[in-house]
Amino acid sequence: MLIHAAAGAVGHAAVQLAKAEGAYVIGTAPADDHDFLRDLGTDELVDDTADFAATVHSVDTALDLVGGDFGPRTLGTLRPGGLLLAAVPGAPGLAPEEAEARGMRCAVITPEPSGERLTKIAALLANTRIRLHVEAALPFTDAARAHELGDAGHRKGALVLALPN
Ligand SMILES: NC(=O)c1ccc[n+]([C@@H]2O[C@H](COP(=O)([O-])OP(=O)(O)OC[C@H]3O[C@@H](n4cnc5c(N)ncnc54)[C@H](OP(=O)(O)O)[C@@H]3O)[C@@H](O)[C@H]2O)c1
Known part of the structure; x- marks a missing residue:
């Protein structure tokens, strides 16, 4: 592939x-x-x-x-x-x-929610067969900054916006 x-x-x-x-x-x-x-x-x-x-x-x-x-x-x-x-x-x-x-x-392809697939992926994450690299996690209030970081490129993995509890 x-x-x-x-x-x-x-x-x-x-x-x-x-x-x-x-x-x-x-x-x-x-x-x-x-x-x-x-x-x-x-x-x-x-x-x-x-x-x-x-x-x-x-x-x-x-x-x-x-x-x-x-x-x-x-x-x-x-x-x-x-x-x-x-x-x-x-x-x-x-x-x-x-x-x-x-x-x-x-x-x-477009993103489509699938409980079956998410369950399979959750199992792969749980047994660490896959791991997600988080380049940075920002509070939701920093969404604009996250977009700037995303647009700047040259980073690996994901940017995460954390929702307030
Ligand atoms: N259809 C769907 O279900 C779906 C879902 C999510 C995302 N997407 C789309 O998928 C694309 C990728 O999303 P993402 O969130 O993974 O983006 P991302 O985190 O910004 O990653 C893009 C990566 O591509 C690299 N890159 C840029 N130009 C390249 C090239 N010509 N050849 C090889 N690598 C190159 C970038 O490296 P540098 O930054 O170092 O240049 C960066 O590592 C976006 O267009 C998004 O809209 C589609």
């Missing part, structure tokens, strides 16, 4: 969930984040400034957390019949029909 933006809040969780399912995981991320991602079990890493499409081939599934031209470029890394999961709202970069015309599949 290829996971773009693997060091981010969603990406680093996706890496660990894919590993827990037994996948061989290739991540794209800034070079500074490669050690962090290796520690989480990522099997191969591609620098985010490199042309991933030139080195990654024949993957079964790709998760696009970047959007724009990443969708069309990622199609070339898939095996015939492979699946592209486009997760950036409003910017999947290509239509599912386009993927089908090239012999691949594309699904645009």
